Amino acid sequence: MSKKLYSSIDEMFVLENLITQGREYFDLRYSRAEDLAKLKGKRVGNNIKGEISEWCFVTLTDKRNDDADLTFLTGIKSGITSTMTSDVVEYNPDRNLVFTKSGSIYYLSGEPAEVPLSAPRVAAIAAIMNQWGIGQMLGMPMAFF
Numbered sequence: 001m002s003k004k005l006y007s008s009i010d011e012m013f014v015l016e017n018l019i020t021q022g023r024e025y026f027d028l029r030y031s032r033a034e035d036l037a038k039l040k041g042k043r044v045g046n047n048i049k050g051e052i053s054e055w056c057f058v059t060l061t062d063k064r065n066d067d068a069d070l071t072f073l074t075g076i077k078s079g080i081t082s083t084m085t086s087d088v089v090e091y092n093p094d095r096n097l098v099f100t101k102s103g104s105i106y107y108l109s110g111e112p113a114e115v116p117l118s119a120p121r122v123a124a125i126a127a128i129m130n131q132w133g134i135g136q137m138l139g140m141p142m143a144f145f
């Protein structure tokens with residue numbers, strides 16, 4: 001199997017290009033309104049794990065199973081470092097709260113990030129997914145941050 005060659009880092013680290021293996025089965029994209037509508041809720045919480053700025057949602061889809069989509073929150077945690085949460089299970093846009101499968105609650109600060117995200121931000125997504133072990137399965141480029 002041959003790896004795709006890119007002419008620049010900016011081309012390599014485009015969200016929709018991160019998956020290079022299994023593209024017939026999986027897709028990674030910026031979340032759509034219908035993705036977020038499935039997650040919309042009214043839950044409130046006080047035990048906030050962190051504040052995320054310059055945030056956006058990304059969705060990993062399994063084209064073979066409509067119910068297997070995973071949506072992640074990505075952004076800058078506490079104004080310092082790129083982060084990505086575990087699978088989002090609920091999003092309360094009225095209170096700017098995000099609840100994850102791991103039980104964490106995040107507060108969304110400020111406006112969402114402009115999409116498409118910059119190459120360094122997309123590289124951080126690749127690095128995190130590689131750290132989780134899913135990136136290698138999907139042929140994502142090696143990245144560190």
